[in-house]
Amino acid sequence: MATEAELELQRLGTEYKYGFRDPEQYVFKSRKGLDREVVEQISWMKNEPDWMRQFRLKALEYFLKRPLPTWGADLSELDFDEIHYYVKPTERQGRSWEEVPEYIKQTFERLGIPEAERKFLAGVGAQYESEVVYHSLREDLERQGVIFVDMDTAVREYPDLVKRYFGTIVPPNDNKFAALNSAVWSGGSFVYVPEGVRVEIPLQAYFRINAENMGQFERTLIIVEPGGYVHYVEGCTAPIYSTASLHSAVVEIIVKEGGRCRYTTIQNWSKNVYNLVTKRAAAYRDATMEWVDGNLGSKVTMKYPAVWLMEPGARGEVLSVAFASDGQHQDAGGKMVHVAPYTSSQIISKSISKGTGRASYRGLVKVHRGAHHVRSNVVCDALLLDEQSRTDTYPYMEIEEEQVSIGHEATVSKVAEEQLFYLQSRGLSEAEAMSMIVNGFIEPITKELPLEYAVELNRLIQLEMEGSVG
Amino acid sequence: MTLEAAPLFTIENLHAGIEGKEILRGLDLVIDRGEIHALMGPNGSGKSTLAYVIAGHPNYEVYEGRILYKGENILEMTPDERAKLGLFLAFQYPTAIPGVTMANFLRLAVNSVRKARYGEDKALSPREFRRLMREKLAMLRMDESFATRYLNEGFSGGEKKRAEILQMALLEPEFAILDETDSGLDIDALRTVADGVNALFNPNMAMLIITHYQRVLSYIKPHFVHVMLDGKIVASGGPELAEELEVKGYDWLKAEFAETAS
Incomplete structure (x- = not known):
């Protein structure tokens, strides 16, 4: 027999929990x-x-x-x-x-x-x-x-x-x-x-x-x-x-x-x-x-949350998670505008697309002339959960200064069948395995959240999965 | 035949493969509680395919035959349903899951298996789980930091194999398949892993040890040895069969098999 908590989870999986009016x-x-x-x-x-x-x-x-x-x-x-x-x-x-x-x-x-x-x-x-x-x-x-x-x-x-x-x-x-x-x-x-x-x-x-x-x-x-x-x-x-x-x-x-x-x-x-x-x-x-x-x-x-780095020593960071499921388009990212020298920035974007969902990363790193010794790093990783889901990356760079260090990495991956099989062979259902893989994927960001919000985020993702599998 | 009298695990006339290509061509095998079986054979004979088919890998197709576990045909079951019945596969090449810690993964796995096998109220509390995990880590001489590492990510070959046995120790399977667990291990690591496996073995369970070499079998003593060629078991015997193979290689069996087949 299912426990009370599980029954609630099943019920939630089929509907948006906060949809009451x-x-x-x-x-x-x-x-x-x-x-x-x-x-x-x-x-x-x-x-x-x-x-x-x-x-x-x-x-x-x-x-x-x-x-x-x-x-x-x-x-x-x-x-x-x-x-x-x-x-x-x-x-x-x-x-x-x-x-x-x-x-x-x-x-x-x-x-x-x-x-x-x-x-x-x-x-x-x-x-x-x-x-x-x-x-x-x-x-x-x-x-x-x-x-x-x-x-x-x-x-x-x-x-x-x-x-x-x-x-x-x-x-x-x-x-x-x-x-x-x-x-x-x-x-x-x-x-x-x-x-x-x-x-x-x-x-x-x-x-x-x-x-x-x-x-x-x-x-x-x-x-x-x-x-x-x-x-x-x-x-x-x-x-x-x-x-x-x-x-x-x-x-x-x-x-x-x-x-x-x-x-x-x-x-x-x-x-x-x-x-x-x-x-x-x-x-x-x-x-x-x-x-x-x-x-x-x-x-x-x-x-696209932005930081304008106005004076030396300023530091900007964007950690972005986007989850696009059926019918959704998440066009998200970040902007870093280096106005002053000796400034640094980082954008880490993790997007997940499921079903007909579409997640796009759109970002800008701009370095103004005279803003030397700028360091900026952009990492955008996309995870596709099935064949029809879609992701796009639009990383814009406008660099007007020579003495700068700019890094950019982008990866697109699919949830590997091998990963699902491995987790399932340990007793996890397909939905549990899928949400575990997704939660692992965004872990670099959830670990930055206060515990209560990290738990909430993981739970919301699990609910998205419950509704989709099986 | 009553269920009690049925052997723990039976494969009958199994034909299976991948993408329409038949790899297992009529395989039979019976394993009962308290038994350790070794399955040997050259590369490409279908050993790992058999392991995947038993565990329920979705890419493999079964064309004919049955796999009975406790008298029940498991072929229609999903991999997690099989795991919840007490089946376990120690992978030859375990997959990395970035961002998921060993502890988080194993707690969810252990509790879903425990609930299915022993009852809803048999899930472990976080504290009970930590205690159990520490105990098993110590048994396998693994550092406690394993618990907080991401599952198989950046693990050395030896660490991966130990981590598989750690999972087996925590999941307490009744039927465990060890797929080339010895490969890539140096002699000390092999001994530790073998000691762990021997400590876990009990008369209520059964094991199938898949290996290319005889080496591991001097640490984990099998009761039965089978040789697989071309998707079939072509010879079965006691431990002495493994020793014979060590001396003579697989070629004599291949020749013999070719003769009987023609």
């Missing part, structure tokens, strides 16, 4: 489609300062003018007129879970957020649709001057910091989706780590889309002052709908001298979500920026 009980929901009126409405509801309203309206112009990208994933089915750009679930934000509306609280309970908060997090932000409904930070960190609030609160309470940095790393006209986000952004996190303060346990933000045809456009800004350290983790899920939802975030990070920031994403959107995200960091003298990027869900993901 709540009835819509919203305070406000903008009509479908996007124009000046909708942007004005968002800004008005948020009671924003005029500079932010102007910023949004300018960004809207950029968005309308720019064509869709013609490279990367197929976005032709994405209909901007079918999306609700702003959905406000509740009037106020909770500082304790008791203050969060019951049905939303239950959703986050099911996602395990309050439990994770109690166990291993220093602070939690929970966004539901367009607004952050819960936010907390441990008191000792607050006392040390760490700020961890939602972006809307930051605009109100820390206007000087926000005005100084907002939109400087990812300008509104950077690309079509950055422009879109700049026009309609709502929610997201603002993190400020004062000089010399080390936040030793992670902060986490969790993003949940609930409504159908919803667009979520959170905006995150992280500032690490000299010698500071923070590890920020984000997770995301949504219900399954037959129609498309859109998630288009912008994340901007500034890491000053000797500081370090690690940003970890476990993206597990349902398979009707377009996930089109711009993430970029600037690292200054001797600073370190690390992106750990896990993409499992979504219909289409286009995401």
